[in-house]
Amino acid sequence: xxSNSLTNGDELSLSKALSVVESDRISxxxxxxxxxxxxxxVVGVTGSPGAGKSTLVDHLSLRFxxxxxxxxxxxxxxxxxxxxxxxxxxxxxxRASRSGKVFIRSMASRGLVxxxxxxxxxxxxxxxxxxxxxVIVETVGVGQAETDIVNLSDLVVLVLxxxxxxxxxxxxxxxxxxxxxYVVNKMDMPGAEQLARxxxxxxxxxxxxxxxxxxxxVEGKNxxxxxxxxxxxxxxxxxxxxxxxxxxxxxxxxxxNAALFAVREAATExxxxxxxxxxxxxxxEGE
Amino acid sequence: MKRIRILVAKPGLDGxxxxxxxxxxxxxxxxxxxxxxxxxxxxxxxxxxxxQEDADVIGLSILSGAHMRxxxxxxxxxxxxxxxxxxxxxGGIIPHGDAEKLKKKGIAEVFGPGTSLxxxxxxxxxxxxxx
Amino acid sequence: xxxxxxxxxxxxxxxxxxxxxxxxxxxxxxERSERFETSFGESLERLYSPHSVENAxxxxxxxxxxxxxxxxxxxxxxxxxKLWTMRQYAGFGTxxxxxxxxxxxxxxxxxxxxxxxxxxxxxxxxxxHEMSDxxxxxxxVAISSLGDMETLFDGIPLAKVSTSMTINSTAAILxxxxxxxxxxxxxxxxxxxxxxxxxxxxxxxARGTYIFPPEPSMRIITDIFExxxxxxxxxxxxxxxxxxxxxxxxxxxxxxxxxxxxxxxYVKAAIxxxxxxxxxxxxxxxxxxxxxxxxxxxAKFRAARRLWARIMKERFGAADKRALMMRFHTQTAGxxxxxxQPQNNIVRVAYQxxxxxxxxxxxxHTNSFDEAIGLPTEESVRVALRTQQLxxxxxxxxxxxxxxxxxxxxxxxxxxxxxxxxxYIEKIDELGGMIRAIxxxxxxxxxLDTAYRTQKEIEGSDRVVIGMNxxxxxxxxxxxxxxxxxxxxxxxxxxxxxELRETRNADSVRKSISRLQKAAENGENIMPSIxxxxxxxxxxxxxxxxxxxxxxxxxxxxxx
Numbered sequence: 001x002x003s004n005s006l007t008n009g010d011e012l013s014l015s016k017a018l019s020v021v022e023s024d025r026i027s028x029x030x031x032x033x034x035x036x037x038x039x040x041x042v043v044g045v046t047g048s049p050g051a052g053k054s055t056l057v058d059h060l061s062l063r064f065x066x067x068x069x070x071x072x073x074x075x076x077x078x079x080x081x082x083x084x085x086x087x088x089x090x091x092x093x094x095r096a097s098r099s100g101k102v103f104i105r106s107m108a109s110r111g112l113v114x115x116x117x118x119x120x121x122x123x124x125x126x127x128x129x130x131x132x133x134x135v136i137v138e139t140v141g142v143g144q145a146e147t148d149i150v151n152l153s154d155l156v157v158l159v160l161x162x163x164x165x166x167x168x169x170x171x172x173x174x175x176x177x178x179x180x181x182y183v184v185n186k187m188d189m190p191g192a193e194q195l196a197r198x199x200x201x202x203x204x205x206x207x208x209x210x211x212x213x214x215x216x217x218v219e220g221k222n223x224x225x226x227x228x229x230x231x232x233x234x235x236x237x238x239x240x241x242x243x244x245x246x247x248x249x250x251x252x253x254x255x256x257n258a259a260l261f262a263v264r265e266a267a268t269e270x271x272x273x274x275x276x277x278x279x280x281x282x283x284x285e286g287e
Numbered sequence: 288m289k290r291i292r293i294l295v296a297k298p299g300l301d302g303x304x305x306x307x308x309x310x311x312x313x314x315x316x317x318x319x320x321x322x323x324x325x326x327x328x329x330x331x332x333x334x335x336x337x338x339q340e341d342a343d344v345i346g347l348s349i350l351s352g353a354h355m356r357x358x359x360x361x362x363x364x365x366x367x368x369x370x371x372x373x374x375x376x377x378g379g380i381i382p383h384g385d386a387e388k389l390k391k392k393g394i395a396e397v398f399g400p401g402t403s404l405x406x407x408x409x410x411x412x413x414x415x416x417x418x
Numbered sequence: 419x420x421x422x423x424x425x426x427x428x429x430x431x432x433x434x435x436x437x438x439x440x441x442x443x444x445x446x447x448x449e450r451s452e453r454f455e456t457s458f459g460e461s462l463e464r465l466y467s468p469h470s471v472e473n474a475x476x477x478x479x480x481x482x483x484x485x486x487x488x489x490x491x492x493x494x495x496x497x498x499x500k501l502w503t504m505r506q507y508a509g510f511g512t513x514x515x516x517x518x519x520x521x522x523x524x525x526x527x528x529x530x531x532x533x534x535x536x537x538x539x540x541x542x543x544x545x546x547h548e549m550s551d552x553x554x555x556x557x558x559v560a561i562s563s564l565g566d567m568e569t570l571f572d573g574i575p576l577a578k579v580s581t582s583m584t585i586n587s588t589a590a591i592l593x594x595x596x597x598x599x600x601x602x603x604x605x606x607x608x609x610x611x612x613x614x615x616x617x618x619x620x621x622x623x624a625r626g627t628y629i630f631p632p633e634p635s636m637r638i639i640t641d642i643f644e645x646x647x648x649x650x651x652x653x654x655x656x657x658x659x660x661x662x663x664x665x666x667x668x669x670x671x672x673x674x675x676x677x678x679x680x681x682x683x684y685v686k687a688a689i690x691x692x693x694x695x696x697x698x699x700x701x702x703x704x705x706x707x708x709x710x711x712x713x714x715x716x717a718k719f720r721a722a723r724r725l726w727a728r729i730m731k732e733r734f735g736a737a738d739k740r741a742l743m744m745r746f747h748t749q750t751a752g753x754x755x756x757x758x759q760p761q762n763n764i765v766r767v768a769y770q771x772x773x774x775x776x777x778x779x780x781x782x783h784t785n786s787f788d789e790a791i792g793l794p795t796e797e798s799v800r801v802a803l804r805t806q807q808l809x810x811x812x813x814x815x816x817x818x819x820x821x822x823x824x825x826x827x828x829x830x831x832x833x834x835x836x837x838x839x840x841x842y843i844e845k846i847d848e849l850g851g852m853i854r855a856i857x858x859x860x861x862x863x864x865x866l867d868t869a870y871r872t873q874k875e876i877e878g879s880d881r882v883v884i885g886m887n888x889x890x891x892x893x894x895x896x897x898x899x900x901x902x903x904x905x906x907x908x909x910x911x912x913x914x915x916x917e918l919r920e921t922r923n924a925d926s927v928r929k930s931i932s933r934l935q936k937a938a939e940n941g942e943n944i945m946p947s948i949x950x951x952x953x954x955x956x957x958x959x960x961x962x963x964x965x966x967x968x969x970x971x972x973x974x975x976x977x978x
Contacts, residue, residue, distance in 0.1 A: 012369055015341040023289075050858065055973075082318035083290070086311055090336060091325035092973060097335060104339055106322050163854070218631070219970065300537035300553050302626015305666045305753075308866055309873050325974055326626050329549065351537055352793070356552025380757075382792040400757040400790045401886045404877055 003034050006130050009069070011103060014130055018105055021126055022119040025258065026282075032122060035129035039247055040071075041234045042124055044153030045138045046178070051161040052185040054092035055217035056226070057138050061102045062095060063227040068133025071103040072096065073123055075116065075139045078108040085109075089138060103132070109139070116148040118261050121254035124152060150178050151253035154246045155233055157226075159183045160199065162191030179210060181229060187214040187221060291415045292320045294342035296333045298361070301351035302326055306378060310346070313404040314411070330360040338370055343415045344395075349379040354389065362393050374414040378402065419474045429469050440464065457711050458669040460834060466826035474829060479724070483819045485739075487727040489720050489832065490820035491778040492743040497816035503781035504806045505582060505747065509534035509559035510793060511907045513569035516559040520574060522796070526803060530612075531574070532582040532783065534558030535592070540627040542588050542962030545911035555907035558584075562911065563918055563957045567595040568602065577605045581612035582657070582747070582781075587629040589616040590638055591958050594949040597650070613654035613703055613747070616642060619680040620659050622856045622972070624666035624865065629962060632853050634969035638944065639684065640691040643698060645945035654703040656684055657747065660722075664707040665753045667869020670718045671835055675842035676852075676861055677704065678726055682843070683852040685734055695734045699741025708770040708777075709751045715770070716822055717831035719746070719777025725836050748774035749783040755790040759885035763787035768805050775809055776822055782806055859975045915957065922955040930954045931964050938968040 005013040021028040043060075045053050057072055064070040074089035087106035096102040110117035116139070127135050139149050150156055158179030163186075182203070184196045196212055203210055211229060215222040237243040266276045295311050297304055304326060311321045322340050324333070337345050349357060354377060365371045374395035381389070386397040395414040398407055420428075454462040463470070474480070481487060484494035493499060506523055509516045520531055535558040538550035544562040545554045554560045561567055571581075576599065585592045593614050597607050618635040621628045628635070639656070646655045660668075660677030668676065681702065688698045706722065709715055726744040730736040750770040755763045764787045771784050784802040786794030794802075810816055822828045849855045856862070875881040882888045930951040937947045944965075951961055 012338055015339055019292075019341045050975075079315060081316065084315040084318040085320050086315045087320060087322045088325070090322065094332075094973065097339075098332060100335075104336075106340055108320050163850075163858075218973075300541050300543075300549065300627075301557075302537075302621070303666075304626060305866075305869050309667070309870050312866075312870050313873070327549075351553055352556040353552035360551070380790060380792065400755075401883070403887075404873065 003031075006035060006126075009131060014103065014126075015105070017126060017130075018123055021122045022107065022110075022117075025118060025122070028119070028122050028126075032126050032129060035126075038129045038131065039243075040124065040128040040132045040135040041238075041243075042153045042155075042250070043134065043136045043230060043234075044149040044156040045136060045159060046140070046149050046156065047159030047183075048161075049140055051159045052215075052217040053138050053159045054089045056157075056159060056183065056185060056215065056223075057089075057136050058093040058096045059217060059220060059223040060227055060230070061093075061104075061134075061136055062099060063223065064134040064136070064231075065096075065099070065101040067231075069103075069131055070101070070134040070136070071105070071127045071132045073120065073127075073135060073137045074104065074106045075109050075120065075137065076106070077140060078110045083108075083110070103127075116152065116257070118254065118258035121152060121250065121257060124250070125254070147178070148253075148257070151257075152250060154237060154243060155180045155230060157181045157183055157230065159185055160195060161186040162189050162195045177206065177208060180233065181226070182210055182212040183226060184212060184214050185217050187216045188219075289415075290318065290320060291344065291412065292322065292340065292342050293344045293346055293411060293415075294322045294324065294333070294337050294340055295346045295348070296324045296328045296336070297326045297348050298328050298330060298333055298357045299349060299351055299353045300327060301349060301353070303350045304348070306350070307346075307348035310348070310378065310404070310407060314408060317408045319411075330357060330364055333361055334364040334368055334370070337365070337373060338368055342373065344411055345373055345375045346411070347375065347377045347379075349377060349381075352380070354379060354381055355385060358389055358394055359392065376411065376414060378407075419476050420468050420472060425469055425472055428467060432465075432467060432469070456670070456714055456831070456834075457709070458671040458835075458838065466830050468826065470826050470830040471833065474833065479833075480823060480829075486731070486742055487724040488743045489724040490823050492723070492745055492780070494819075496778060496819040497775070497810070498819065501810050501816065502775065502779055502806075503530045503580070504528055504803060504810075505530040505532045505781045505783055506799060506803055507532040507534050507584065507749065507783050508799070509536075510557075511555040511559065512910055513559055513561065513566040515555075515907075517570055517572055517574070519796075520570075523799075523803070524574070524579070526800065527807065528803060530580045530582060530781065533570070533584065535583070535585055536560045537627070538562075539592075539958060540585060540588060542591075542629050542958060542966075544915060544957050544959030545908065546915050547959055550908075552908075554911050560907065560911050561592065561595070562915055562959065563955055564595050564598055564952045565914065565918055565955065567592075567599050571596075571599050571603075575605075576600045576603055577609050579611075582615075583612065584615050586615050586618050586621050586625075586627055587635065588958060588962060589614045590642055590945060590948050591952065591961050593642065593646075593653075594945065594952045597949055598953050607649045608651055610650050611652045613657050614642070615659060615705070616656045617659045617680065617684075617705075619683060619852055619856065620662050620677075622974075623663055623676065623680075623861050624668075625662040626974075628972050629966065630969040631972045632857065635972075636683075636687050636853070637941075640687050640693075641943045641945055643688050643693055643701070644691055644943055646701065647693060647697060653701070655701045657703045657705045658684065659705040661705050661707040661749055663865065664709065665751065666865050667872060668865045669868050670709070670711070670714055671838040671842065672865060672868060673706065674718060674722045674725065674835060675839035675846075676865075677706070678722065678729065678839065679843050679846045679852045679855070681726065682729060682733070685730070686851070689734070695730065695736045696738040696741045699730055699734070699736050699738065703780075704744055704746035706746055706748050706779075707751045708748050708774040708779075710754055710766065710770065712769060712773050713822075713825075713828055714831055714835075715773040716777045717828050718835055719748075719774070719779065720820075720823075720828070720832045721835035721839065722746070723778070724832070725839060745780045747781040747783070748777070748779040750774070750785045752785055752789060755785060755787070756883060756886050757790040759891060760787050760791060762885050763790070764801060764805070767802060768809075771805055772809055772813070772815065775815060776820075778820065857975065862975070918955060918957070926954045927951070927956045927960070931956055931960060934961065935964050935968055938965055 047053050061070050061072050076087045078085045085108035156179050213226045297307050311323050314321050376396040378398040381397050396410050480489045483491035508519050536555050537553045539561045543550045545560045643655050646653050658681045660673040663676050664673040723744045727742045730742045750767045767784050784805045786798035786802045788798045846855045879887050934947040934951050937944045
């Protein structure tokens with residue numbers, strides 16, 4: 001892998017590098033650290049299945065691509081059974097993929113109890129160094145992934161839609177608190193207004209002040225409003241320096257996540273603790 | 288065993304996606320990562336997705352009889368984009384003579400009606416290892 | 419249906435038979451399987467007897483042919499009066515080639531036409547659009563303009579034949595062309611007989627030739643209903659299709675349930691458009707598949723008929739007999755055909771066709787044995803048609819009405835299918851109706867689960883497919899005789915279109931298109947302006963893309 005072709009924007013090289021990121025962490029770290037440090041603005045989009053996340057991401061990525069190179073990482077869960085997965089988010093991202101302006105990569109979570117694999121942190125890091133100004137990470141808001149998405153992103157958009165019973169689950173599970181922006185999608189459907197009011201009162205009750213945006217992703221309604229709100233907030237984070245904290249948090253969690261992952265893998269393979277510590281040291285030196 | 292990534296697509300206008308979906312489910316259950324791109328994909332949509340996803344294998348499902356034209360175009364575009372080495376497999380109603388022609392043009396395998404899922408999985412593992 | 423005392427006696431003797439005869443027989447020879455089951459996963463008993471249908475009420479549940487609830491058939495005399503319409507679905511290549519095939523079929527004794535269109539025509543692309551590349555004339559005939567339609571029906575008297583058109587999201591345009599061609603032949607719209615499929619909901623569920631989102635699609639459909647009720651009173655304006663739902667993997671219960679749930683949605687839409695269910699109900703027809711499981715299939719047709727009659731009466735308050743009766747077309751199941759040992763398919767098709775006839779179908783398409791390999795040849799199409807003629811004239815099954823009525827097994831299965839389909843429909847009602855259920859992916863997921871399970875059963879040889887997982891041949895047979903399409907179809911179509919665009923009056927095309935867009939926007943009925951546009955030789959692609967500007971486009975839900 002040639003680091004020049006990566007920074008020159010060659011999609012094929014990037015695509016291959018992402019495969020390295022997913023399969024071999026040591027080589028991946030070596031490759032990534034050979035590139036000059038650069039950061040993307042990372043927007044996490046999460047919410048229940050069927051809420052319309054992919055269609056929203058499809059629109060948002062095109063808006064973002066007007067001001068900087070934009071990539072999407074679309075994450076679907078790995079099946080616990082033999083670890084396979086069905087990655088179907090591209091179906092809903094035809095605008096972005098046909099535009100030729102957005103790089104889309106589907107990834108399986110492959111993580112611990114539904115969480116994100118360390119490869120995803122590395123993928124975000126790699127995309128930043130390859131000159132992508134925006135990375136949108138889409139995950140399904142179930143299991144461990146929703147706390148991971150907070151650690152990974154500079155800003156989290158939580159997408160809800162009326163008529164999907166899971167919303168109640170989401171609220172109960174306390175996932176409600178993870179959003180920086182709340183979207184009630186399918187705004188023209190019955191129950192949308194009601195859902196927005198419910199979200200508002202829950203947030204008020206919890207003493208959290210957040211914006212709620214109503215969108216119609218399929219019809220492209222209020223996309224500009226949401227897009228402006230996201231970029232506005234990101235700019236503010238940049239200006240007040242908070243983005244640095246967010247990046248630091250991301251790096252720390254990448255480390256932690258990788259360590260946990262390594263421990264878990266080693267444990268299942270019956271590796272002794274001493275060997276494991278040695279391994280972790282090597283991993284560090286690999287950087 | 289390496290985790291295989293396969294892109295499954297329905298090129299052209301054919302809407303019969305039972306086969307593509309059942310195969311996708313079976314390959315997932317066999318431990319593969321299946322990127323399913325859905326209906327009405329143009330050859331350039333498919334090649335672009337295969338490139339970005341770095342798929343190990345590209346699987347096409349075509350029942351409309353448009354297989355010759357579509358496969359030729361996809362192989363052509365793959366060459367242009369520098370991913371000609373990725374194996375392409377095709378499933379659907381493909382007359383025997385056409386299947387032979389497709390293989391000569393560079394399609395790695397053709398699966399006709401009645402192909403068993405076990406055979407399919409095995410052949411996909413084989414062609415993925417071939418590259 | 420039976421005397422209580424007699425029933426008790428039968429039950430006692432049945433128990434005795436179980437204990438003595440059956441147990442002894444089982445002691446000697448165990449049965450071939452521990453469990454025998456229906457396609458929808460219910461266990462089948464060894465023997466059905468009066469107690470299996472003890473709650474049935476003859477007059478309420480069966481009645482008489484031609485009377486509510488039509489379980490035994492829609493006509494009092496059924497095939498003793500008139501045989502079903504033998505209607506082979508055909509169409510390929512250019513309009514000229516298809517026209518020749520239709521004339522051949524009519525000369526062979528076929529009694530109605532059934533037009534297959536190619537995918538670009540079905541999805542609203544002209545033959546020269548880039549998305550049409552490689553698809554022109556493949557799965558049906560390519561029709562891009564009124565000119566093509568004129569050629570397609572050249573020399574075929576539209577006042578006499580009934581024409582069924584498998585067309586959905588572009589049905590309004592093709593129907594408009596049909597009306598315009600008829601007018602040129604001097605045939606008035608009110609004389610026209612036939613059916614347009616016009617069933618968009620199953621396209622989202624199973625067949626994939628959608629264009630617009632559900633809401634405007636439903637509006638186009640009700641525009642067609644309305645227009646036809648005034649101008650084409652003899653035309654069936656919708657053929658609610660379970661065939662494709664079944665082919666996508668559904669079982670018999672799902673086929674009935676989802677088809678009738680679609681039907682309910684169309685009736686609701688028609689009522690919302692101020693159409694009278696008693697009038698409109700007469701113009702709905704249905705379309706089912708005929709699969710391998712013989713008695714279950716016969717029961718399916720009978721259950722569907724009874725359930726629909728009850729829905730029309732109880733849910734929609736229809737009273738006219740003809741609005742309550744379900745008339746349907748049947749096609750033998752393409753998905754059961756094997757590429758291995760293709761001649762076996764002739765036998766499969768014959769059994770399936772027989773089930774359709776015993777189930778009381780109004781028209782029938784029998785598949786050609788070579789369809790799992792490629793396009794059917796003239797010879798294979800003839801064998802398929804002869805299969806129907808054989809059933810009609812040699813087997814004698816047409817000589818009495820509903821010959822299997824009263825079979826304990828068939829009546830039991832009829833009851834079970836109706837009950838199970840009803841509970842699916844209840845569930846769909848709870849989800850807010852069929853459109854919502856489709857948008858949420860509920861229906862698609864149910865079907866896909868069944869499809870996956872079926873495939874696994876075939877793999878595990880729990881489900882036998884002769885020639886494929888049992889009694890296989892060592893040598894792959896390669897059929898020699900396959901219809902090769904003229905490679906020039908696409909070129910010819912491009913040429914025709916180029917000429918058309920040169921010679922027509924561009925100004926009147928433009929004007930009629932903009933009138934159409936206005937009608938679409940203002941909520942006026944779009945049929946008159948579509949007829950005007952096609953008469954001015956605006957193409958199918960031009961009309962579709964004008965409507966896309968107004969209505970938007972649909973993307974599939976992610977369902978796996």
